[in-house]
Amino acid sequence: MHSKRRLLVLIVGLLVVVLLVQAKSHPQADPCQNFYGVACGNWSAIHASDAYQSFLGQLDYNYQAKLADLLDAEYFAKGGHDEPHSVQQLRYFYTACRRPLTQDQVLRSLEQLIALEHIQFEEMTVGLTAAFRLQVLASINHYNKYDIFKQLLARREHWHPNTTNREPLTRQQFDELWVRMPKIPFPEKEDFWHQVSRLEAELTSIGIENDETARDELVSWIPSFWMLPWPKLTYRNLHRVTRLLALRTPQFMLTYIYLRLQLPPEGGVSKDTWLMDRDQCAEQSRQILSHAAVWLMEQHHPRLKEEPLLQDIFEELKQRFGQKLRANRNNFTRRTQQFLVRKLKRMRLRLSILPRNASATTVGQLIDGHYRHVHMNASDYFGNLYIGLNHSSPQMHEYGTFASPFYITEKNMLIVPLSLLEPPLYAHDQPPILTYSSLGFILGHELSHGFDSEGVTFSADGVASRAVDRETARNPRFQHELSCLDRRFGSRRYEKFADASGLELAYSAYFDTAQTDRKRHRSTDNLLSQQQQFFHNFAQFFCSDGEFSEESDHGSDRKRVNDAVAHFKPFREAFSCGTSHKRRRQCRLF
Incomplete structure (x- = not known):
């Protein structure tokens, strides 16, 4: 039988x-x-209509949906008395991510970053996340600007025409925007204008090759919330755009993006606020506080x-x-x-x-110790990003959390x-x-x-x-x-x-x-x-x-x-x- x-x-x-x-x-x-x-x-x-682009991505997407369910649960919303410190910080990050975000918040965040004397990988990641409303790029564990822009350009969501402006800057526009520029450790105004105009000229000069094969490969989308000049491109041209952006310093790119975000949108109507969906916030929480997220999930996994x-x-x-x-x-x-x-x-x-050679309680205590200096703010999403990306530890950082085995x-x-x-x-x-x-x-x-x-x-x-x-x-x-x-x-x-x-x-x-x-x-x-x-x-x-x-x-x-x-x-x-x-x-x- x-x-x-x-x-x-x-x-x-x-x-x-x-x-x-x-x-x-x-x-x-x-x-x-x-x-x-x-x-x-x-x-x-x-x-085609799904949020993931691969079979492996579907596994991650399903995992993040379950994590969002846990972080949305009433127990965590009220803050359970026996909630571990690391899970509490995870909840604070998720809560801040789920709050409405504004263009003004983005600009204030960029102002703080471009005022820094040296902008490193973490600062650039926060800036690009804020400007392009991206899912966090924390999965890149080494400083490689090419990879960052490559992921940015791979975004398949369509551009929102009433949100940003893609036309090249005129000299008059630049002068007006420069007056509102905060004090920054950057080159002189004319030098910066020269760099801006050169980059925009190079971007707009990229076009379709004169052959039918290239035309068949025409890119049919524009990255979400894109605010830089965007020429007609083929898939092969995307790599040229990536190289152009990666050649620029982080200081230049974040300052340039800060200027362009203040341009009047092409449609004349600005979308001042937006809300990230729960699954994307769960994904970001998982990336930023990975071990806390895994520990929480594993309490509910047979x-x-x-x-x-x-x-x-x-x-x-x-x-x-x-x-x-x-x-x-x-x-x-x-x-x-x-x-x-x-x-x-x-x-x-x-x-x-x-680790499997210790009880769940002991592992939870180890993770709490790892995150003991992390203190998230339930209302400061961009500040939390900066805290999370700057927190690392060699003994914990070697293990990933996504669906890939190793x-x-x-x-x-x-x-x-x-x-x-x-x-x-x-x-x-x-x-x-x-x-x-x-x-x-x-x-x-x-x-x-x-x-x-x-x-x-x-x-x-x-x-x-x-x-x-x-x-x-x-x-x-x-x-x-x-x-x-x-x-x-x-x-x-x-x-x-x-x-x-x-x-x-x-x-x-x-x-x-x-x-x-x-x-x-x-x-x-x-x-x-x-x-x-x-x-x-x-x-x-x-x-x-x-x-x-x-x-x-x-x-x-x-x-x-x-x-x-x-x-x-x-x-x-x-x-x-x-x-x-x-x-x-x-x-x-x-």
Whole structure:
């Protein structure tokens, strides 16, 4: 009876996935050439009206909606007597964010910033957040102006014509605005005018290239509340705008924006106040006071129910990778082989970014200590931004809070944020094929990072071994395969290795049998259909709106999917990719 129920759950789950695939797939895409197009073809159209731009973004969005519910709850609104200090500051930040904000508040905030002798990353982030009504850019953990403006230009909301002015400044306008300028440690008026006019001339000179391809890529939106000159652009031109803005100093940019915000709006009617929605305020609260937000969320998350399942899958993946290490295709010395096997055996998986070796009360006290000098004001949103962005601590800052998992080399540990254990990625009692093809791949990917050419030399205790470093540097096969990855993928070789390895490990853990398997009975019915659904579900984790994709260390979502499956034999067999499709050998470090 129990096995029949499990089979019924599996069949229902597969039917659900088939319906999702039919809804999202591109009917004309060839899986052997563009599997991302097959799995995610219509994703952008289906989610065009949603606030998120990717599958991963949907997980974060759902997480933030739950956080907003907690921060809106009556208990927190009244300030519970046993509310931890860190959660209280989180609530104050959220409350200030939810208050109506005015153009006058923005100008007063910018006046304080441009009067500073030196404007750093934090001050610039606050200024741009105020001026463009942005979600906080605190996820950028290094000072990189190009990245800041790149995110700013990626805003997909349409410009509000009755709010700002996009026409270039005239000399008369500049003179009138300069009279109202507060005292600032800046160059002389004429020097500043020269810089302003030069930048605006460069911005307005950017136009459409004289070819039909470029015209087809015409940008159809303007970033929300944009107040600088905005020429007709293609997607390729956006990078030119980004470079132009990033070349200017923070002092210049914030002062220039301060001037332009005081121009009469084009429509003649100014929108003096605005209100940020609750989900955006929850996102900002999560970014600024990340550990307090996670602690609060985890008091309401049944994480321990999922722990045994994920740990079992992780152990299966480790066993599969252990088989590769014991096969020793690289002919490593016995000492190095034992070094790698020991590291794999002692690798741990932890759900949650917060410590797990202490009670919730103890962890709450640690977080309170981390935020003991943070004092937010429930009515000063921009001041709170400045306080939050300037607060950091090395021992707490290393862990992120969003849905991306990560591997910590020094601790030989995989961290899986609990925000991953939510629909549409994960649901309790979902068919195992869905779990293995998504979370199984994610765990396999991060596990593999412990054995790329950078991570492989670190021991089970996170200590670099010179002996292993020397051997891998001299090993002919290891270096040959590393060169193979380098030729194909360049700086993305480690991520591409982890993608291919993670997919292979997850597939093997689900479809292949081994003595180490636990608590799961595979069905051999409709094997080909199961194999195809495995790959479809894997690919849909990467579905996103690719019109202005973020090029990161991983590359675009489309490339990640297509590169991972391109040379994987089970995939090619499942979709009958014959010799008509170009086939290349997969680069394999182990």
